[in-house]
Amino acid sequence: MRRHGWPTRVWHWINLAAVTVMLMSGLMIFNAHPRLYWGEYGSNAREYSDPAWLDLTGLSGRTAFPGWATIPTDYSLADARLWHLAFAWVLALAFTAYLLWLLIGGRARRDLTPSRSELAPGHLLSDIAQHARLRFPKGAAALRYNVLQKLAYFAVLFVLLPGVIMTGLTMSPGLNAAWPLLLDLFGGRQSARSLHFLFAGGLVVFFVVHVAMVVLAGPFNEVRSMITGWYRLPRERGEEA
Amino acid sequence: MRDDSGLSRRRLLGLAAAGTGGLLLGGCDQLNRSPGFRSLLEGAEGLTMRSQRLLMGDALAREYGAADISPAFKANGSLGVTDAAYRAHLAQGFAGWALRVDGLVRQPLLLPLAALKGLPQRTQITRHDCVEGWSAIGKWQGPQLAAVLARAGLLPEARYAVFHCADVLGGAPYYESIDLIDAFHPQTILAWRMNDAPLTERHGAPLRLRVERQLGYKHAKFVMRIELRAALAGLYKGNGGFWEDRSGYAWYAGI
Numbered sequence: 001m002r003r004h005g006w007p008t009r010v011w012h013w014i015n016l017a018a019v020t021v022m023l024m025s026g027l028m029i030f031n032a033h034p035r036l037y038w039g040e041y042g043s044n045a046r047e048y049s050d051p052a053w054l055d056l057t058g059l060s061g062r063t064a065f066p067g068w069a070t071i072p073t074d075y076s077l078a079d080a081r082l083w084h085l086a087f088a089w090v091l092a093l094a095f096t097a098y099l100l101w102l103l104i105g106g107r108a109r110r111d112l113t114p115s116r117s118e119l120a121p122g123h124l125l126s127d128i129a130q131h132a133r134l135r136f137p138k139g140a141a142a143l144r145y146n147v148l149q150k151l152a153y154f155a156v157l158f159v160l161l162p163g164v165i166m167t168g169l170t171m172s173p174g175l176n177a178a179w180p181l182l183l184d185l186f187g188g189r190q191s192a193r194s195l196h197f198l199f200a201g202g203l204v205v206f207f208v209v210h211v212a213m214v215v216l217a218g219p220f221n222e223v224r225s226m227i228t229g230w231y232r233l234p235r236e237r238g239e240e241a
Numbered sequence: 242m243r244d245d246s247g248l249s250r251r252r253l254l255g256l257a258a259a260g261t262g263g264l265l266l267g268g269c270d271q272l273n274r275s276p277g278f279r280s281l282l283e284g285a286e287g288l289t290m291r292s293q294r295l296l297m298g299d300a301l302a303r304e305y306g307a308a309d310i311s312p313a314f315k316a317n318g319s320l321g322v323t324d325a326a327y328r329a330h331l332a333q334g335f336a337g338w339a340l341r342v343d344g345l346v347r348q349p350l351l352l353p354l355a356a357l358k359g360l361p362q363r364t365q366i367t368r369h370d371c372v373e374g375w376s377a378i379g380k381w382q383g384p385q386l387a388a389v390l391a392r393a394g395l396l397p398e399a400r401y402a403v404f405h406c407a408d409v410l411g412g413a414p415y416y417e418s419i420d421l422i423d424a425f426h427p428q429t430i431l432a433w434r435m436n437d438a439p440l441t442e443r444h445g446a447p448l449r450l451r452v453e454r455q456l457g458y459k460h461a462k463f464v465m466r467i468e469l470r471a472a473l474a475g476l477y478k479g480n481g482g483f484w485e486d487r488s489g490y491a492w493y494a495g496i
Binding site for chain 2: 021024029030032033035037040041042043044050071072073076077078079081082083085086089169171172173174175176177178179180183189190193
């Protein structure tokens with residue numbers, strides 16, 4: 001069976017590469033000042049009276065994130081910014097193109113928006129229970145996204161990715177001058193920086209669950225379907241080979 | 242037929258997974274050292290600058306109210322100057338000190354601090370964003386750079402204003418540069434007053450550049466001399482600023 005259209009497959013892998021680089025270079029940038037604040041300002045929780053709500057100093061050695069998690073490995077804010085601000089273009093342009101494809105073709109509505117009946121508490125609970133027992137949809141039902149998948153992909157496409165891009169732009173003093181509304185939207189520059197970190201954290205959580213689900217559902221079949229589009233339907237229970 | 246291609250796909254997937262892992266473990270550092278890859282990344286830097294310039298036009302940075310001023314304003318980079326002449330001026334409140342304006346100008350100037358205070362003043366409460374990630378809000382006062390440059394009169398070849406500073410960091414003198422778009426922006430001022438008091442040494446006395454739509458390292462402290470130039474090449478390492486030369490920070494720091 002064909003499952004994923006080529007725009008989905010191309011975007012998926014470009015996005016994986018871009019998000020990985022953004023995350024790792026972003027952790028290096030975070031290491032330059034491993035504290036987060038709410039509002040417009042915030043500089044140094046210990047020395048000054050503008051307390052951070054999160055201080056990760058000392059999480060790894062004298063800094064927050066270890067070298068294996070950062071780009072580059074050794075401390076360089078300048079190099080991390082060089083990577084981050086270049087791959088930001090890849091992330092934002094690929095995402096914008098994919099989002100337009102989803103919206104214009106009506107695919108976001110058809111494939112990703114949960115129906116009212118899917119969102120009914122009974123249906124949600126039974127889907128959660130089935131997933132918790134690692135019983136995934138079989139047969140033709142596996143071709144469509146179930147409600148938990150829809151909610152997860154909906155969150156990535158309409159909350160986490162737009163959120164991480166917009167809060168990133170809000171940290172730019174240049175774009176603050178161009179679009180001051182950004183500052184009001186996120187409640188100030190340091191709030192935008194905090195939310196940027198939280199949206200990125202949301203993407204990491206999605207990544208971990210997503211990869212776990214792929215492994216549990218049959219990694220070869222799943223990964224092949226995201227590369228070639230070809231997907232072998234899981235057999236119905238009791239059906240013999 | 243399908244099984245054959247399935248096998249080769251299986252190998253392909255294995256190779257792709259191994260390749261991705263290898264790239265993540267060491268490839269990024271290798272790419273980071275590759276001049277070709279770096280110049281690709283630096284190409285994106287140019288795109289970033291042009292896009293920002295296109296979007297912002299001559300828009301002003303947000304100005305805040307007095308109630309928004311942050312309780313503390315972190316001082317970063319050089320917190321003082323060891324140069325003996327500077328220390329003598331500091332002890333006398335910069336009464337005998339003068340800012341030098343030279344290079345590609347019709348009339349080189351020596352502007353005493355009193356003359357700078359005598360020019361029309363601009364006061365602005367703005368947010369200072371350090372490249373490291375923190376922010377502080379402060380009130381700044383001083384003449385617009387445009388007024389100082391108008392007095393000196395630019396020669397047609399002038400493209401950049403370079404700020405030579407009194408502080409030395411890691412053995413190299415601090416300097417910064419902006420182009421004429423930012424030099425003539427109304428919020429670009431030579432601040433001698435911060436939060437209603439003369440600039441302290443930690444914050445760059447006697448004079449600090451404010452270039453409000455860029456990050457903190459562009460806001461040169463301890464400004465002694467403004468040089469108008471046609472190009473940044475030939476000045477120190479040629480990248481237009483201390484951090485640009487030393488670490489490879491972007492010359493245009495709008496994000």
